[in-house]
Amino acid sequence: MADARARGAKVVVIDPMMTPAAALADEWIPIRPGTDLALGLCFWNLLINEFELYDADFMKAKTNGPYLVGPDELYVRDPETNKPLIWDTAAGKARPFNEVAPADSALFGEYEVNGVKARPAFSLLAEHLKQYSPEYVSPITTVPVDTIRRVCRDFGEAAQVGSTIKIKGVELPHRPAVCLSGRGPTAHRHSMHAVFCLEGLNAIIGNLNVPGGTLGFAPYYKKRWGVTEDADGFALSCNSTYFHFGAMDTYPAREPKKPGWYTLLDLCPVATYSDNFYPMMLALPPEERKKFGLDYDIDVFIATHSNPAVYISPHEMTEALKNVKFFLYFATEMNESAELADVVLPNSHWTERYDPIANPPFKFEAVGDHEWYWFFRRPMIDPPPGVQHWCDTMIELADRAGFLPDVNMLYNILNELNDSPQQLELDKRYSYVEMCDAVLQNRYGVSVDWYEKNQTQVFTEPKDIEEAFPGPFVPGRYHVYFEYWKRVKPDLDKVVADLGIQDVWDTDGYTPLLTWKPCPAFEPKNGYDLFAINYKVACHTFSHSYTNPLELEIGHTYPWIYRVPIHTSTAAKHGIKDGDKIWIESEFGYRVEGTAHITEGIHPECVGTSGFGGRLTRGAKTGRKVSPNWNTLVGQRLDLMDKMNSSLDGCVRVKIYKA
Known part of the structure; x- marks a missing residue:
């Protein structure tokens, strides 16, 4: 960003917090x-x-x-x-x-x-x-x-x-x-x-997707994928037609129906995902869950590369996981989820394993005048004896349980390997690397052996101009009027009415014209006069990096990372000085402790918390309660969630006082 400014770009950051991006900008607007x-x-x-x-x-x-x-x-x-x-x-x-x-x-x-x-x-x-x-x-x-x-x-x-x-x-x-x-x-x-x-x-x-403009992820790779146009003239992304990488497309709207999953995706017909609902559904008593059409319990819960025990509200999520009969967790460290799991299996660290397709290329390949790059992560060190990639463990479990042919069949379908030389044999057990190798060869014409032979993690190909800047070349239109939201609303309203959940599942967002509405916490409430905001920091990713002493050392050099930023005028009003121990208490009755950092770099109506501090695991030698945990202030509250896509409202009213 600083380099862009040196070339003449003007950068304006609009944010309640003066983040590092705001500090490098021409102007910060709280x-x-x-x-x-x-x-x-x-x-x-x-x-x-x-x-x-x-x-x-x-x-x-x-x-x-x-x-x-x-x-x-x-x-x-x-x-x-x-x-x-x-x-x-x-x-x-x-x-x-x-x-x-x-x-x-x-x-x-x-x-x-x-x-x-x-x-x-x-x-x-x-x-x-x-x-x-x-x-x-x-x-x-x-x-x-x-x-x-x-x-x-x-x-x-x-x-x-x-x-x-x-x-x-x-x-x-x-x-x-x-x-x-x-x-x-x-x-x-x-x-x-x-x-x-x-x-x-x-x-x-x-x-x-034109020069100078916003460059999204690559919608057009001539060899394999591209945007198509539907009967109404709208662009259909290659996610639904080719990649199937997990998130759904927001258009066209899907048919609303009684939910089959704890994510309630069937009640979110234009959402790309709705995963934030599942922790809440998991926490509900069975009789309450049935109101949403979920008439089954979770018997087996498998998690990897995540820390579900601290989702939304760590204390409530801990109780929710007790409703699961069997919790299997793949771990690279002892964290909150590992401490709650019935069985913990070691998972190789990213420095110890092969990941031939570490990320979906359509999602992580950017538009722009550079080469195509197909990434293959190779190990830097060997894993400890007996430790392997979690996918290899799951393949072994599928083989032992007798449904490996189903896994191979689905893999062929999702990766379009059927009727190709790389199609997997249904009854054969492959390693994870072998399965990914089939995809690499099928899509890009290179194999794992090529990466090994050339001692590289990247295979590159030239782009032509249509691939580099596909905006003028791909078919289909974009929405500035969301008629399909309006069109799906009656069907969704019927499903909601049939379930009898109109009191908790609003559908007023399904309007063709974008409209502003205030958050539930827009107005101060009963002495809770401030917002608790949460912001990202460069030295941490999610929760797992808080046990890395090197990253913690970096974090401690900046007072706004582990302390609680409070505007100078707000601090004076509350009688708080820099370095004071304070309580942040939310309107929902939860509170967390922190250390005040008095600054001009935050909106006067806010107090700040960074990243995912406040780790609760007792197995970590570092990082435990190193800073306040924002999730703890909220709790599992359906009324704070966007029913269109499961986003949890980050506007939480709090009050602060000395500890």
Whole structure:
């Protein structure tokens, strides 16, 4: 980031905490937690309605902005083809979207179509956004009106809408402005709207996967995968059609139904995942769980590369795991989950093992003018005797239990190995490396032996320009109007009503236009006048790195990592001095202890906790209770979760006092 600034880039960080990124930026703008969506919608409003700094050509050609919408908030469709209609300004009539040239697609106006009044989705969007003026949003966010206008105008002008650049002889759109959202906006009850809003700012200026713009993970590898287009003209990612790497696609909406899994994914038809629900369902008594259609208990719980004992609320999760009859844990260290497990099996450390496909390439391969890189992690040291990759242990268990053929069959299906030279034999037991080798050869034409022979962890291939910057080349449109949310809502409402959970499962987020709503903790409550926020730090990853003495040593050199940042004015109001031992008590009755760090680098309404401190394991020689644990302040609370995608609201009201 510092290098980019030296080259002339301007960086603005909007965050309640002055993070390292904010410290390296041109400007840090502290914002009240949970109000990112309001600010983002204000930016949309200014760019479209006031500054007119949006990419109209992109809206017409690559979004559903021109799609005609009727009084029911759904697309007006062609009676013969059922395709969404666009008003063709050249023909003076509505025609199916695929028959209208982008330049002739109307973004504004009202038309009589199929006997109803119809308006382009973009017109409805522009009108809806007018309520989010800087004067309305400023008191919500605490960001001054002049600052909102200035930063938004700078962003829109920097995008240079309409400009092009020539790379390798190919002329491409040039949009040197990007909005990146991090974990903060996703950690709220209305996070689905927030993420689509903030990332959607990039669509407003037309910068998706083009030079200067936001470069996502690679949607186009000519040899194997690419984006396709559905009957309504929308882009379908290669995740659902090729990779199946775990997360679901948000579009198209899936059929809502009575849940079959503890993740309640069947009640989240547009979510990419809903894993945060499972700890809560696990903690519920069986009679309460049945209200969600879950009429079974978890008999066997297997975990690896995670620490489920400390999810959301460590104390409540500990009790929840007692409901499991058998808990198998693959461990590289003694942590909270290992101490609770019935059986602990050693798992090789990443420095000790082969991981031919350590990460899904579609998700971890970035767009941009660099080579393709296919990563193969090779061991640096040998594991202790008897220790192996957890996948090899699971393969052995499948073999002993008699369902190894099912494992091989599913592996062939998910990795598209059927009818190829690399197809696995169903009755043969392979090692994990052998199974991954089949995929490497099938997808990229290189084997594990190639990496070993060349003593490398990376195989590279050149990209062509369509792969490097696929934005103008891949088919399909993007959503700025979420008609499919509206369309799936009646079916979801029926399932929710049939289950009788309307009182705890709201569906008001399924609206076609992004809308800001306050978090449950937006207003102070009964003396709980502050927000407890949580932020990431570079020296720690999740919970497992808190037992590494080298990382702890780094952390102790920065007072804002293990201490509790409190604004100078807030500390003075509460009579707290730097270095004081304090209690942070949440509105839900939980409290954690910490050491005050008085600073100007935090929003005055907040106190901070970093990473995943406060480890509770007694088996760790280092890191135990090294800093406050934010999860402990929340508890298992369904009312704080976004029912669209299971995000837990990070807005927690607390009060502080000396210990």
